Amino acid sequence: MVTLDLASMSVRDANRRLRELGEAGEDAEILNPDARHHIGVGLVHPITVRVRGSAGYFCAGLTDGARFEIDSNVGWGVGDNIYNGTVVVGGNAGAVAGVAIRGAEIVIKGNMGSRAGQVMKAGTLLCCGNASFMAGTMMYGGRIVILGRSGEKLGEDMTGGEIYVAGGIDSLGTDAMEIDISSDEVASLQDFLDRHKIPFNGHFRKVVNAGTKLRYTTPEPTLRNQSCTQASVGGFWNEKTKEDIEVKAVTGRYRVRGYGTARAVPHFNDIAFRKEIAPDADALSKVNLAMTLGDRSGAKPLSLSMPVLIAPMSYGALSRSTKLALGIASRLSGIAENTGEGGMIPEERAEAGQLIFQCLSGRLGWNVRDMQKADAIEIYISQGAKPGLGGQLMASKVTPELAAIRGIPPGIDLRSPSRHPDVLGADDLVIKIEEFREATGYAKPISVKLGAGRVKDDIKIAFKDGFDFVELDGLQGSTGAASAEVIEHVGIPTLAAIVEAIEALDEVGAKKNEMPIVLMGGIKDGVDAAKAIALGAGAVAVGTAALIAGGCISCMRCQAGYCVTGIATQNPQHEKRYRTDVEAGNIHRFLESMRWQMAAIVHGLGKTDVRQLCRDDLVALTPEAAAITGLPFEDRS
Amino acid sequence: MGRDLIAMLDGCQHRGPDSTGFALYADGADDLYRLRFYVGEGAEAAVSIARIKEILADKGAELLAGEQVGGSFAASVRHAGDVRPFAYAMEHAAKLFSLGHRLEIVKDEGTAHEVDARYHLSAIQGTHGLGHVRLATESAVRPEAAHPFWATGFSDIAIVHNGQITNYWKWRRRLEKLGFEFRTDNDSELIAVYLAKKLSDGASLKQALTDSIEDMDGTFSFLVSTGNEIGYAKDRLAAKPMVMVETDQLVAIASEEVSLNRLFPGQALSTREPLPGTIGTWSR
Known part of the structure; x- marks a missing residue:
């Protein structure tokens, strides 16, 4: 056993050593932990780590296959998201113990704080003392004892x-x-307690x-709904x-719709x-659109052939075939794709050249193995379509296959926290x-x-918390x-x-593109992209536009999963209609049209790099746009 | 005590690197007040201090000692009569961080160690104190927006708070109608004045804190101190962290155990986390 002393070593260095020891199959002991955060985070080898004292937040978090023994207390989120492995805490645990675990055994000898086991999917969380407020809130599976x-x-x-309470x-x-407990369950609980030598x-x-x-x-009645793309929606009564x-x-x-x-x-x-x-058919060869994204903290940045990304959209909202088409198109165009909420599917990982892995509140499909396969990590706080709310996925789309990757029961109307x-x-x-x-x-950008x-x-x-970039959704x-x-509304x-x-970044003294803003929300082509960049965005992301390019007919049945084109559905009969390679080609060509538009604008304005676009290049066409942007208003009618 | 607070704040500085503040309680006398103003530096400071002296004289207060430390002006003053009109008058004269027989609030931009270097806090002996690290989101990182907050108008009451009071304006309007003044739009100041009013009406600190859990909406974990007491309240949603350790020698409360452990390096502590919707008090 190797001894690591945190009195003379940072947690970051200690974790690096633990990863090396894990690979070498050697166990470790941590001295003088003094309740420091992140001890043992990210271990994916069968190593035993003994912590001689108290650990802070997220001890043993985002691990797979390791065993932790902590002599005294732990802070918030002990064992966060563990896939497999064991954590034994000798003292008390803070809030959200065992948050989002997917198969761990966590034993807390003392008391545990509020909201223990929140959004856990599988595994056992045992508290030998008292549990505070809201244990098991929003849990999807597993058991709390x-x-x-x-x-x-x-x-x-x-x-x-299931939650079992003795006291x-x-x-x-x-x-x-509350329901009756079966004798089999009692036996299974007793077996668990015996295995961990807990008298009861x-x-x-x-x-x-x-x-x-x-x-x-x-x-909701299954109508052929009015499309958002129809002009008739513009009036008052329509x-x-x-x-x-x-x-x-x-x-x-309320109505639920896409x-x-x-x-x-x-x-x-x-x-x-x-x-x-000034038009120039050869603009593409005369300007630079390429950029890197996400190196603010020294991580390996994404390398984009143009300032465009695919917006985060989940496997779940979209069919597997559609996710693959987006992945292929993003690779062909040299840009980055994004998993969205529902986890990373292996084919998507294989097809997308660069893939951002998104972490949402429900931690659906979230896990350390896929984090390590991603090119960037993104934490979702909210989105433009529904700021303040979590995702919704109606039961018709929560198939057994989809439920398995998300770690939830199939067939529920899923409302993420x-x-x-x-x-x-x-x-x-x-x-x-x-x-x-x-x-x-510390190798991947975090957005x-x-x-x-x-x-x-x-x-x-976001700037003060140190994010490498922001995806901002209007x-x-x-x-x-x-x-x-x-x-x-x-x-x-x-x-x-x-x-x-951009005003906020100026006020905190950020340098231009020190923390780039990837703007999304109704970006429909390369002209919008160029305007966004001129206003200060670092890049843009396209979601709906890419889906339309790839066959979406705006039939307004996304939420119900009846999408006839096989895009926003989990119905195999519908998905069969989706021709992944053909639609990947269509999406790719659309992305290339954006490239051409941006190049033409950059060149036409007498510039050589897309980053030279600036506010001086723009005017407002309406008083409202002038008021919002501060751009000069010139009536061109 | 200054040294202990610095160590604890350094332990949780990751939660707020922009500014750091201290409320420190030392021995005092009933007819003497300590006033701590923020005056800035150079000519600006000279103007502020002149104005402070003018209003002190105007209010019949005798300035016994005055010292510029960092960006602050620390005044020792003899004053008889109602404290609230006096405190408001001084507060209108300059940026008054604290007023009390025993309390002094020192807060400024920077980390705990940076503020200590400017204000020499590590040498301060005292009975109890509060500390705070802040992550600022408003336009400027201004010293007067840092915590702890003084209960404007009341002697010796200070607060540190993590969270958000969602019925802020309701309580602010009620208290303003009763004649209380606020110098910021910060919900921490509201809690301080709310509690101070209860105390001045004769409630015990325990009772005032218990009432606050009923009256304040939102998420909060806060610590309040008076000349003789210190107490906490934690909301029913248990959304904001708080952990404590109690020995024969001291009671220490922090957001994270890592701060408590700074006082006891190398030791595993027997800590506890207050339950949702609970309060606690200690007196010296």
Whole structure:
């Protein structure tokens, strides 16, 4: 056994040593831990780590196959997201113990803090003392065992899994209920306790999901809905409004739909380039569009042939074939793809040249193995289509295959949590980012996805928290499913978002593109991209535009999974219609058209590099756009 | 005590690198007040100090000693009569960080060690104190926006708070109608004034804190101190961290155990985390 002394060594260095020891098959002992954070994060080898004292936040987090023994206490999020492995804590654990575990055994000899086991998928979390408030909230599977007393709201909004309590329950949470325990379960629990040498001779009560909130009661009628792309939606009373009212008269609730906002807001159409553009068929060879993205902290950046990315869209919202087509197209165009919420599928990883792996609140499909295969890591805080809310995936799309990769029960109307279990403020976020950096050896860029709401505050926090870049999503951003109320009425337009973001960066003294903003939300072509970059964006990302290029007919059935083109569906019959190679080619050609447009504009304005585009190149065409952007308003009519 | 607070704040500086602040309590006398102003530097400071002296004289207060330390002006003052009108008058005269018989608040841009280098805090002996590290999101990282906050108008009451009070304006309007003044839009100042009002109405610190859990909406973990007591309150959602260690010698409370461990290097501590919706107090 090798001894590492944190009195004379940083956690970062100690973790690097632990990874080497893991590969070499040697165990380790940590002296003088003094409650420091991130001890042992990112280990993926069968190593035993003994911590002689207390550990801080995320001890043993994002690991697979290791064993940890901590003599005393641990901070928030012990064993975060462990795939397989064991953690034994001699003392107390802080909040969100065992958060998002996918198969671990975690034993806490003392008490544990609030929200233990939040969004866990599988494995066992044992607390020998008392559990605080909301243990098992939003858990999807696995079991929580509490030998002492449970605090209030036990199992609040749990979706799956079981909670066993021996010492009394202060109160049950919403949609949790107590049921009888079987003798097989008792035997299995006793076996677990015996294996970890925990003496016990009491009786368990069992709590499970009551099933009252897993599905919407009345489904929306399966109409051929009014498309957001139709002009008729522009008026006051129109076909879309009428349809919404008719559907609500059936369901008695908000509508859930895909796509972005259906109404007009000031956008890139409302600004223009100030100068005449001199056409040149050979512009592409005369300007530089290539860039790197994400080297602010010294990580290996993404290398983009042009300032365009594919926006984050999940396997789940989209079919596997569509994710593959996006991956192929992104590779052919030399740009980066993004997993979105639902985990990384191996074929997507293989096809995409560069892939960003997204971490959301539900930690669906999130795991250290895929983090290490990614080219960049992104933490999702919110998105333009529904700032403040988590993802929605209707039951028709939650197939057994999809549920398995996400680690959730199949066939539920999946509503992801609206906030991260372990990030409740900018100060927590700093510690979370550091965990990601430890798990990936500080080698991968870490970005944040933000829906445009309080952009100034959010961008300043992102800058101070050290993100390598930001993906900023305006009101027009689309989604696979969200309530129409938030799609239409929450957030600020993309145009306003980039202006506020650049102002915020100026105010905190950031250098140009020190933390690049990747702007998205209604970017429809290379002209929009060039305008966004002239306003200060580092790059843009396209989602809906790429889907339309790849066959989307805007049939407005994304949320229901009835997409006839095989894009926003998990129905194999529908997906069969999708020709991955053909659509990958279409998406690729569309991306190349963006490249050509950007090159033509850059060259036409007498510049040689896309980064030379600036505000002086632009004018506003409407008073509203002028007010939002501060660009001069010239009436060209 | 200054040294201990510096060590604890250094331990959690990752939560807020922009500014660091201290509320320190030393022995005092009933007819003497310590006032700590932020005056800046150079000509700006000279103007502020002249103005402070003018208003002190105007209010019949005797300036016993005055010293410029870092960007602050520390005044020792003899004053008889109501504290609130006096405190408001001084607060209108200059940026007043704290007023009390025992309390002094020192806060500025930079880390705990940087603020210590400017204000010489490590040598300070005292009975109890609060500290705070801040991540600023507003336009400028200004010293007066840093924590701890003084309960404007009340002697010796200070607060540090992590969280967000969502019924801020409701309580601010209520308190303003009763004649209380606020010098910032910060919800920490609101909690301080809210508690100070309860205390001045005769409530115990325990009672005031218990009431605050009912009255304050949102997420919060806060620590409050008076001349003789220190206490905490934690919201019912348990969204903000708080952990404590208690020995025969001291009680220490922090966001993270790593801060507590700075006082006891190499030792595994027997800590506990306050339960949701609970309060606690200690007196000296």
